[in-house]
Amino acid sequence: MAHEPLSTEDIIACLDECLEVEFSFVENETPAQAIVKLPRREQDFILNLTRRVAGTNIKLAYQLACHAIRALEAMEQHMVEAWAMTATDHYDRKGLLPAMSVIRDLDSFIDNARKRACGAVFEEQVSVLLPFLHGLSGRKLKLNSADRAYTDTETIYLPPILTTLPEMQENFLLYKATLAHHWAQIQYGTFRVDLIDIYSNDANSEIQLKKFYALEALRLDACIQRELPGLYRDMQMLKQKLNQLDNQHRWQDLQTILSEQHSSVHTSIELVDKVKLEDCPELFCYQGELQLHAVREIMNKRIEREKACFRVALSEVAKETLQQTACDETENTGEPTKGETAMFEIREPDAAQSAFNDGTVELQFEGELVPTSEHIRKLMSSIFVDFGEIPSEHLTAAGPDEYDLSKYEDSKLDPGEVWKDTYHKEGVEIYNEWNVQRQHYHKNWCVLREIDVQPVYDSFYQDTLTKHKGLLKSLRHSFEILRGEDKLLKKQPHGDDIDIDAFVEACGDVLSGMEMPENLFTKIHKEKRNVAVIFMVDMSGSTCGWINQAEKESLILLAEVLEILGDRYAIYGFSGMTRKRCELFKIKTIDEDYDDNVRARISNIKPQDYTRMGVFIRHITRMFNDIEADTKLLITLSDGKPDDYDTYRGEYGVEDTRQSLYEAKQQGIHSFCITLDEKARDYLPHMYGAANYAVIDDVAQLPLKVSDIYRRLTTG
Amino acid sequence: MQPKTLKPEEYFVKDEPYYQPVDEEIAVFEAAYAQCLPVLLKGPTGCGKTRFIKYMAWKLKRPLITVSCHDDLTASDLVGRFLISGGETIWIDGPLARAVRHGAICYLDEVVETRKDTTVVIHPLADDRRVLPMEKVGEILEATSKFCLAISYNPGYQSVMKDLKQSTRQRFVALDFDYPNATLETEIIVSETGIDKNTASQLVKFAHMTRDLKGSGLDEGASTRLLVHAAKLIRDGIKPVTACKTAIAQTITDDADMLTAMHELSSSLF
Numbered sequence: 001m002a003h004e005p006l007s008t009e010d011i012i013a014c015l016d017e018c019l020e021v022e023f024s025f026v027e028n029e030t031p032a033q034a035i036v037k038l039p040r041r042e043q044d045f046i047l048n049l050t051r052r053v054a055g056t057n058i059k060l061a062y063q064l065a066c067h068a069i070r071a072l073e074a075m076e077q078h079m080v081e082a083w084a085m086t087a088t089d090h091y092d093r094k095g096l097l098p099a100m101s102v103i104r105d106l107d108s109f110i111d112n113a114r115k116r117a118c119g120a121v122f123e124e125q126v127s128v129l130l131p132f133l134h135g136l137s138g139r140k141l142k143l144n145s146a147d148r149a150y151t152d153t154e155t156i157y158l159p160p161i162l163t164t165l166p167e168m169q170e171n172f173l174l175y176k177a178t179l180a181h182h183w184a185q186i187q188y189g190t191f192r193v194d195l196i197d198i199y200s201n202d203a204n205s206e207i208q209l210k211k212f213y214a215l216e217a218l219r220l221d222a223c224i225q226r227e228l229p230g231l232y233r234d235m236q237m238l239k240q241k242l243n244q245l246d247n248q249h250r251w252q253d254l255q256t257i258l259s260e261q262h263s264s265v266h267t268s269i270e271l272v273d274k275v276k277l278e279d280c281p282e283l284f285c286y287q288g289e290l291q292l293h294a295v296r297e298i299m300n301k302r303i304e305r306e307k308a309c310f311r312v313a314l315s316e317v318a319k320e321t322l323q324q325t326a327c328d329e330t331e332n333t334g335e336p337t338k339g340e341t342a343m344f345e346i347r348e349p350d351a352a353q354s355a356f357n358d359g360t361v362e363l364q365f366e367g368e369l370v371p372t373s374e375h376i377r378k379l380m381s382s383i384f385v386d387f388g389e390i391p392s393e394h395l396t397a398a399g400p401d402e403y404d405l406s407k408y409e410d411s412k413l414d415p416g417e418v419w420k421d422t423y424h425k426e427g428v429e430i431y432n433e434w435n436v437q438r439q440h441y442h443k444n445w446c447v448l449r450e451i452d453v454q455p456v457y458d459s460f461y462q463d464t465l466t467k468h469k470g471l472l473k474s475l476r477h478s479f480e481i482l483r484g485e486d487k488l489l490k491k492q493p494h495g496d497d498i499d500i501d502a503f504v505e506a507c508g509d510v511l512s513g514m515e516m517p518e519n520l521f522t523k524i525h526k527e528k529r530n531v532a533v534i535f536m537v538d539m540s541g542s543t544c545g546w547i548n549q550a551e552k553e554s555l556i557l558l559a560e561v562l563e564i565l566g567d568r569y570a571i572y573g574f575s576g577m578t579r580k581r582c583e584l585f586k587i588k589t590i591d592e593d594y595d596d597n598v599r600a601r602i603s604n605i606k607p608q609d610y611t612r613m614g615v616f617i618r619h620i621t622r623m624f625n626d627i628e629a630d631t632k633l634l635i636t637l638s639d640g641k642p643d644d645y646d647t648y649r650g651e652y653g654v655e656d657t658r659q660s661l662y663e664a665k666q667q668g669i670h671s672f673c674i675t676l677d678e679k680a681r682d683y684l685p686h687m688y689g690a691a692n693y694a695v696i697d698d699v700a701q702l703p704l705k706v707s708d709i710y711r712r713l714t715t716g
Numbered sequence: 717m718q719p720k721t722l723k724p725e726e727y728f729v730k731d732e733p734y735y736q737p738v739d740e741e742i743a744v745f746e747a748a749y750a751q752c753l754p755v756l757l758k759g760p761t762g763c764g765k766t767r768f769i770k771y772m773a774w775k776l777k778r779p780l781i782t783v784s785c786h787d788d789l790t791a792s793d794l795v796g797r798f799l800i801s802g803g804e805t806i807w808i809d810g811p812l813a814r815a816v817r818h819g820a821i822c823y824l825d826e827v828v829e830t831r832k833d834t835t836v837v838i839h840p841l842a843d844d845r846r847v848l849p850m851e852k853v854g855e856i857l858e859a860t861s862k863f864c865l866a867i868s869y870n871p872g873y874q875s876v877m878k879d880l881k882q883s884t885r886q887r888f889v890a891l892d893f894d895y896p897n898a899t900l901e902t903e904i905i906v907s908e909t910g911i912d913k914n915t916a917s918q919l920v921k922f923a924h925m926t927r928d929l930k931g932s933g934l935d936e937g938a939s940t941r942l943l944v945h946a947a948k949l950i951r952d953g954i955k956p957v958t959a960c961k962t963a964i965a966q967t968i969t970d971d972a973d974m975l976t977a978m979h980e981l982s983s984s985l986f
Contacts (some may be wrong), residue, residue, distance in 0.1 A: 131977035134932045135925035176980060227921075230957070231984035495850075496792035499807055510803060520800055524790065 005040045008032050011047070015065060018051040021245060021643040024058045033067040038069065045077055049084050054087045055437030057096060063103040065253040074110045083109050085440050092289065092442050112161075119163035129158075129179055136228075138187045139382045142181075151182040151286025151388075152298040153191055157288075164285060165241060168600040177235045177286035179695050181229065189265050189388050198269065208272055209290070211280050215258060215268040217287055218251065222259035235286065242285050249280060264388075287292070303386060310379045311398035315361075317376070318397045320344035321365055342397035344370075346390050361390065395575035431618045435578065438653035446615035448582040455600030464556045468703055472557060475707050479561040487525045495521030531567040531714050532590060532629035536619050537605065538638040539585060544607040547639050548678055550702040554637065555587075555602050557703045558710060559594050567714070568629065573597075574616040575608035577645050582615045583608070590627055613642040614656035617671070621664040632669045633713065634660060637706065639676045641683060656685045672713060674706060724781045724811055725818035728773075735764070735771035736904050741891050745772050747793055748889040754842045754865040756885060759893030765868045768893070769823045772896055778862060779820040781811045791837045802837020807853055810969045816841070816848050819862025828880050834882050841865055842887035879937040898924070904940060909947035915956060918985050919943050922960055924983045925966065933974045938964045956986040 006014070007334070012031040019026050035043055046068045054061035064084055071080045083102070088107070091099035102109065108597050121713075122145045130143050133156065146157035157177060162171040183189065199205040199212070225232040239245050254271055257263065283625050322342075345364040361380060363370050372380070383390055429448045432441040465472065491502045499522045533560070537551055553573060562569050572590075573585035587605065588598045617634070624632050642653035661671050673684055673693040684693040721808050749772075755789050757765040764780075773780035783794065796810040815822035827835065842865055848857040867888065869880055895901060898920050903917040920943065927937030947961035950956050959981035965975055 076840075127973040128980065131929055131933050131974055132980045135977065135981045136927055136929065137924065140932075176984075180984070228984040230986045234984075433855045479885070495867065496790050496797060498798050503800070503805075507803060 003040045006036065006043050007037070009038045011035050011043065014047050015050065018047075018054045019058050019062055019065075020054075021388065024062070026062045028056070028062075030067075031062075033071045035065070036131070038072075038281050042072060045080075046072070049081060052438045052440070053088060054441070055082055055435065056091055057099070059096065060087060060091060060099050063100055067103055067106050071106055071110075074106075079113050082113075085438075088438055088440065089443050092445070096427075098147055113160065116165040118166060118168055118171070120168055120175050122158055122160045122175070124355045125172060125175055129175060132176065133179055133183060136183050136187070138183070138385050140378075141186070143185065149178045149182065149286075149293070150291040151185060151288075151507045152291060152294040152489070153186050154298050154302065156182045165238070170241070173234050174238055174285060176231065177238055179218070179286060180209070180224060180231055180235075181220060181286045182288060183221055185216075187218055187385060187708055188223045189385075190216055191270065191295050192386065192388055193263075193265055194296065195290070196296060197330050202623075204453030207277050211272045211275050211277065212268055213287070213290060213385075214280050215251075215254065215271050215275070216265065217284055219258040219265075219268050219633075221265055222255075222263070225259075225260070238285055244282070246281075246283055250281060251275070251450055266483060266669070281391075299386065300384070303363045306379055306383055306386075307394055308398070308403040308405060310376070310383060310406060311396065312403055313373075313376050313379065314344055314395070315397035315399070317363075317370055317372075318365060319343075321370055323369075325366075341399070344395040344397070346395065390705065402431075429622075430621060431615045433614055434656040434659035435654060436659075440452045445577045445661050446451075446582050446612070447564045448584060448615050448619050451583050451585050453601040453604055454697050455583045455586055455597050456604040457596070458603055459551065460603035461556060461599040463653075465560075468553065468557055471704055472560060475557060475561045475704075476564060478711060479564045479707075489523045489525050490524040491519040497522045529565060529567060529714070530630040531565075531633065532569070532624070532627045532631070533562075533633040533635060533710075533714075534570045534572065534590070534623065535568060535618060536620060536634065536636045537571065537587070537638075538611055538636070538641070539575040539605060539608045540611040540639070541575075541607050541609055546699050548605065550676075550699045551637055552605050554703045554706040555605075556599065559588075559598070559602075561707055562710075563594055564715075568627070570623075571602070572616075573605055573608075574613070575610065576612055577609040579602060579612065579615075579644075579646070579648075582612055584616055584619060590623075610644040611638065611640070611642050612644040612648050612653070614653075614660035617657065617660035617664055621667050621669060623661070624664075624667060624669050631714065632667075634664060634669050634671045635710070636671070637675075638673060640680075641677070654683050654687060670713075674709060675708050676702065719807065723814075725779050725814050725820055727779050727781070728777070729770055729780060730747065733767060733771045734904075734907055735767055736900055736907075738764075738893070738900065740774055741893075742772070742775070744861045744889065744891060746776070749864050752846060752859075752861055753889045754838075754867070754887060755936060756888035756890040757866065757868040758871055758890055759868075760895065761870055761934060762941030762942060763893045763895050765893050766823075766825065767930050769821065769866055769868075770893075773821050776821070776864075778864065779815075780823060780921065781815045781817060781820050783824045784825050784828050785831055787831060789830045789834055791834050794837055796852070798852065802813065802977065806880050813848060813857060814839070816857050816859045819860050821866060822863040824865075824867040825913070826869060827884075832881060835881065836932075838865060838867075839884065839887065842884075851965060857893070877952075883928075894922070895927070895937075897959050901940055901943070905943055905947045908944045909951050911947045911951045915950060916943075916947060918956070919946055919950075919960070922964070922977055922982055922985055925985075926964065926978065929974075929977075933971065933977075934969055936968060938968060942967060957983050960986070 008029075010716060012028050015021070015028040015032060019028065021028060021218045035046055046065065049068065050065045053064050058684070064087070068080065071083055074124070083106070087099045087102040090102050126143060126145075133141055133143055140634065141151075142155040144157050145156050145160045147159065149156075149158050153156065156179060158175060158715050162174050164174055166173050185696075195209070195212070199209045221232065221235065224235065235243070254275065257271065258267060261423070286375075292575060314698070342365070347362040347364050347369065361384065363372055380390060401568070414467075423521050427449065429450075430444045431446045431448060432443055433443055433445040434440075490499050498518055502517070502520045506520055510516050535555065538553065543551060559569070559571075568590050569588070570590040571587040573587055574583070575585070578584040584603075587601045588594065613636075620634055624634075641649075642657045645651065648656070664671055669694060673680075673686065673688050673694065674696060676696055676699060678697065679693065680693065680695050684695070687693075694705065694709050743769075745755055757768065759765050762811050769782075770780060783789075792810065794810045794812040795811045796808055798805040799808050800806075809817065812822055814820070824830075824838070837848075841859060841863075846859040846863070848859070849855075850857060875929055896904060896919075901920045901923070902913060902916045905911065905919060906913055909916075923926055923938040923940075923943050926934060942964045946956075946959040949959040954962075955962070957979070961975075961979055965978040965982070969975060
């Protein structure tokens with residue numbers, strides 16, 4: 001039954017409450033008088049949305065209430081919700097003023113929404129465009145979004161949204177064509193000459209460059225026509241739709257020259273002076289722009305780096321080959337003569353191979369073909385793309401200490417030193433966080449770092465074994481029973497061997513006139529455990545003392561018995577302070593052996609700060625994606641509610657943790673919590689579900705209980 | 717036409733199978749056979765390992781007994797077992813024992829799929845002893861020089877759990893297979909299916925595109941076998957883009973975005 005619409009007073013009361021009018025002093029009568037005219041369903045929608053946004057900021061929520069009716073008139077409810085959430089995202093990332101402008105600039109949002117309905121959006125298409133790009137031959141390029149399409153020869157930048165054409169599919173095709181055009185620039189050598197040098201000294205450099213770019217587009221189109229004829233047809237179709245084919249036809253003669261297989265970037269350069277500016281066609285829809293300075297910077301760095309890496313790799317190959325030859329020929333040592341420069345040669349591919357144009361050339365050393373590693377092949381392919389050949393100066397093996405390759409490696413900042421100097425985000429993982437009041441995620445909210453735990457080689461391990469000697473013996477026994485062993489099943493209809501008892505019995509039956517039974521075989525039934533488990537250990541400050549001690553002992557005992565079972569397991573500690581410092585402490589990774597280092601790390605588990613749980617659960621869920629197992633189990637050892645220095649305390653933290661556990665469940669991960677918090681029954685059933693937690697009243701019982709619970713959890 | 721029933725040891729490859737040598741694999745296999753050495757064929761799926769062994773069976777004129785290995789395969793499945801017939805037990809040779817008895821080529825396909833305790837039964841056959849102990853009947857079967865043991869595995873997609881043990885692999889002569897180069901692969905597709913060279917060449921380009929995606933969303937690129945399937949569909953009138961989708965893309969991934977990307981690649985080519 002439909003409810004009666006709310007009165008103005010009801011609406012004002014509702015707005016007064018959620019906008020905290022006693023403190024904010026906002027005037028709610030104006031929005032209320034507008035809202036009252038709506039049907040009840042829409043009234044509820046606006047009031048609910050206002051309440052959700054008020055959880056983030058009151059002023060923002062008030063603006064929303066004032067503009068929501070106009071938004072509802074122009075858009076569907078889900079788009080109005082998206083508008084409100086865009087504003088809260090802006091608030092999270094940029095502050096109140098940008099968020100307010102999202103609300104106030106409603107027309108712009110509506111306009112964008114319409115465009116998005118028929119346009120292609122980079123973020124949505126990147127998951128298809130990236131593998132498409134990687135499928136095209138050559139260097140493995142990156143893909144990113146920028147205001148205009150261009151490439152720096154390592155990354156292709158595409159606009160965040162394309163709305164040039166009326167249909168979404170056509171706009172997607174335009175993305176594809178733009179991508180292929182920029183790929184072709186790299187692959188077919190547009191940048192094999194320094195265009196800045198050529199066109200910067202001329203007074204008409206801009207005009208000349210414009211003419212060059214138009215000619216080069218025709219050449220690249222011809223390359224695409226040869227390599228990717230289907231895509232070429234699509235590109236022609238796009239040009240036709242945008243009336244750009246006339247441009248092309250104007251230069252028919254030049255196009256014939258540029259379409260010849262041997263034409264290169266030099267052909268385009270030579271033809272520049274033969275065309276008049278007034279004949280110069282406009283840019284094709286997929287052409288983007290040239291960013292020559294970005295190209296020069298990136299290319300110079302890469303060429304130097306790859307030359308060094310290639311020559312060093314060649315020196316290794318030369319050394320191995322010479323040693324091999326020496327071993328084959330004489331008994332003497334095969335050290336190459338020092339001071340001798342090893343020269344390599346290139347064997348050109350045959351005609352059919354070269355059609356692939358991917359730099360598939362072969363290396364020769366002393367007249368013999370040499371096997372090339374994946375690393376060398378990738379380098380050769382990339383060098384080939386830059387030069388159209390492997391330059392002869394690249395083919396001399398590097399001398400000893402000629403290069404220091406470490407200077408080409410990306411310098412990595414230590415995640416552990418994040419607070420020691422300037423705050424940095426290198427090597428971090430960023431996760432969303434659920435805001436229950438907003439009923440929406442804070443995007444890219446939590447910053448997680450994996451931190452190495454320093455091993456401490458003390459007597460903790462031995463002390464634990466001695467202390468729990470009796471317990472460990474019984475745990476070992478109970479886990480040995482669980483171990484997946486082959487069982488001999490008797491009286492089976494099919495099997496590897498004859499069940500003699502059944503057979504003798506059957507012979508007796510036959511002699512007495514009965515029918516021969518069928519179940520006369522034995523069969524080995526193979527039990528297989530395929531369990532992967534990750535233990536998430538609370539390292540918050542509240543675990544200081546007995547709890548920390550009991551957690552560590554539990555982990556030692558558990559690891560001892562898990563070794564018997566053969567289940568794969570990992571152990572991580574978690575703690576942190578605020579969303580910007582969530583730290584996951586690596587104690588044992590899933591494929592690491594349980595050795596002295598792991599034991600020494602367990603020994604060094606120390607209480608840290610707070611327990612912001614959701615982000616860690618999301619991170620571990622992501623880790624589980626790379627682990628193949630029939631059963632994936634996440635067990636949390638904790639001593640209290642999720643908590644942090646900021647607003648994470650209370651309902652917010654519980655709900656975010658619950659949401660992250662729900663996300664884990666959707667990925668097929670079973671979660672279980674073992675806690676020492678006596679009040680946990682008030683919140684754990686809500687977070688983990690009624691049967692997925694255990695409360696341990698006595699800290700001393702933890703070592704026994706953890707293993708016992710694990711045994712129960714992983715048996716049918 | 718009625719399907720023909722043969723005993724495993726009676727399966728001789730009568731017609732020469734189409735096989736394009738990539739390297740010296742034929743000569744190496746022949747030498748290994750002459751020296752009674754077992755052979756291990758390594759390589760990605762669909763690159764021609766099985767076709768090669770069929771070709772060698774034809775060339776050496778030996779029966780070919782193939783066992784497709786799986787994780788439920790037991791030693792009894794290979795060596796043999798007792799069955800009950802007319803109230804009595806009778807011994808039935810498994811494929812390995814049959815191959816030894818009849819001097820056949822026994823080809824254990826995807827051998828790492830079997831459990832490690834099953835794999836060890838081939839050990840005495842794969843070293844200089846060349847015998848098959850049959851514990852259940854208390855006999856030892858000695859192989860003649862005509863018998864040949866060949867196993868295959870794909871090092872690319874095996875998990876650490878299913879790696880071939882050193883004690884097994886160090887008994888074999890290993891032949892490494894890979895996809896043939898573009899020219900040869902095109903030639904193979906033309907010969908196998910009769911499609912025109914241009915279409916075959918485009919199919920090979922598509923295969924290279926998918927192989928470039930290995931590790932970037934695909935576990936394996938398109939094999940030569942899949943290219944042959946696609947070419948056969950094209951020869952039968954299916955559009956090349958549809959053939960690439962059904963015979964190649966759909967068989968190597970279920971990921972929706974990856975399928976779309978592969979579709980975009982094939983529609984760019986044809």
